[in-house]
Amino acid sequence: MRPLLLCLVPCYLLSAAPSAARSGARPPERPLPVISDDHKPLPDAVDMERLAGERPTEFLKECLLRYKRDVKGYRLTMSKEERIAGQLEPREVMEVAFREKPFSVFLKWDTGSRRAERALYVAGENQDRVLARPTKGWYWMAKAAGRLDHDGLAVEDVDGEAARRSGRFTIKEFGVYNGLARLLADWEAAQKKDALHVEYLGVQGVAWAANRPCWVLRRTRFLKPERDGVTEQTVYIDKETWLQVGSVAGGKDGLIGAYYYRDVEINPEFAPDQFRPAGLKK
Numbered sequence: 001m002r003p004l005l006l007c008l009v010p011c012y013l014l015s016a017a018p019s020a021a022r023s024g025a026r027p028p029e030r031p032l033p034v035i036s037d038d039h040k041p042l043p044d045a046v047d048m049e050r051l052a053g054e055r056p057t058e059f060l061k062e063c064l065l066r067y068k069r070d071v072k073g074y075r076l077t078m079s080k081e082e083r084i085a086g087q088l089e090p091r092e093v094m095e096v097a098f099r100e101k102p103f104s105v106f107l108k109w110d111t112g113s114r115r116a117e118r119a120l121y122v123a124g125e126n127q128d129r130v131l132a133r134p135t136k137g138w139y140w141m142a143k144a145a146g147r148l149d150h151d152g153l154a155v156e157d158v159d160g161e162a163a164r165r166s167g168r169f170t171i172k173e174f175g176v177y178n179g180l181a182r183l184l185a186d187w188e189a190a191q192k193k194d195a196l197h198v199e200y201l202g203v204q205g206v207a208w209a210a211n212r213p214c215w216v217l218r219r220t221r222f223l224k225p226e227r228d229g230v231t232e233q234t235v236y237i238d239k240e241t242w243l244q245v246g247s248v249a250g251g252k253d254g255l256i257g258a259y260y261y262r263d264v265e266i267n268p269e270f271a272p273d274q275f276r277p278a279g280l281k282k
Contacts, residue, residue, distance in 0.1 A: 030185040032178065035064045042066055048242065052215045053200035057191055059217075060184040063242045067177050071243075073099040074176070076264040077110075079208060082168050082257045083228070097274055098175060104275040105174045118280045121158060121171040126277070130156040130171055133280045153280060168228055168257055179259075180244060183235065186226060187219070195223040206236050208260040209245040214238055228256050241266075 043051065043062055051059035075098075081091045092112030098105055103123040109116065116132040132154040149155055158172045173182075190196040198219045205211035214236040222231045229251035236246035249256045273279045 029173075029182070030189060032181040033061075033064075033184050033188065035061060035068060035181075037065060037068060045239065049200075049215065052217060052237075056196070056198040056200070056217055057184060057187050059215075059237075060180060060187065063237060063244075064177065064180055064184065066242050067180070070266070071100070071176070072267050073097075073104075073270065074264055074266050075268050076261045079260045080258065081255065083253070083255060084167065086253070088255060097268075097270065099270065099275060100175075100177075103172075103175075105171050106275055106279060107171075116154070119171065120275065120277065120280055121174075122275050123172075126155075128158060130158050131277055131280060132156065151277060151281075153277060176243060179247070183233075183247075190223065193223060195221075197221040201234075203239060204236070206246045206260065209236075209238075209262045212238050212240070212245055214245055225251060229253070230256055 042065065048059065048062060051062065074096075076096050077093065078096050079091060079093050082089055090112050093110045094112075095108040095110060096106070102125070103121075105119075105121045107116075107119045109118070113135055115135060117135055119130060119132040120126075121130045131149075134148075134154045147154055147156075158170055187196055187198070196219070198217050201216040201218055203213050204216045206214055216234065216236055218232070218234045220232050225231050228249075230249045231251050233247065233249040235244055237243065238245050245261050247257070247259045249258075271279070273282075
């Protein structure tokens with residue numbers, strides 16, 4: 001059985017159709033916490049369950065530490081639903097290839113694609129921009145706007161307005177580690193204000209992730225709404241790998257984001273062109 005993992009609330013960019021800009025500027029992200037490796041043995045499963053119930057921020061730190069020790073890249077299938085500019089967008093399912101060094105993301109939509117069929121970002125390459133193979137409908141609009149390169153690929157600024165409008169996170173913020181580190185940063189900030197309320201809900205299965213047994217933690221009673229109006233969130237951490245296979249965030253208008261991951265292969269052997277523009281054309 002291949003191990004499963006997840007990126008907490010990832011992600012991206014070109015998938016959503018252009019929509020009205022969000023009201024107000026996006027608040028600055030909290031700096032991601034630095035996880036130092038003291039090379040001590042990791043807790044066992046019993047101690048991890050105790051941390052989940054008593055010290056949730058320490059629980060997340062151990063998950064991140066194990067990731068740093070074990071994971072260099074992965075493949076997975078991701079499902080996501082997001083509320084963008086007040087509108088809940090249709091669910092998307094995509095195949096993901098990810099490499100830590102250099103930071104590399106390749107996405108291929110199975111269902112729910114709107115502007116891109118495939119997308120690629122590699123830090124420091126392609127002028128540090130996102131390349132995408134546009135859908136047939138978007139191709140001619142992008143061509144008319146002069147946004148295609150000589151190979152017919154769309155080119156987008158990784159931090160541009162289009163990327164900010166079309167996803168809760170950009171492709172530059174993607175990743176299992178980054179998603180969990182963002183969660184830890186938020187929880188630690190609330191903890192400093194004595195406003196972190198996390199309930200451990202025990203072990204549950206996640207249907208979309210083949211019913212993998214997961215430690216489930218739910219945060220409520222936010223001091224004030226956080227990123228995109230979140231006032232409650234539930235996270236599912238795989239009991240075997242200590243990595244997330246699900247994350248759901250909600251607010252006053254209902255669902256804000258739901259993310260699930262399955263069929264994850266850790267440290268796979270990637271094809272030579274996996275993170276090259278040629279990979280977008282296959």
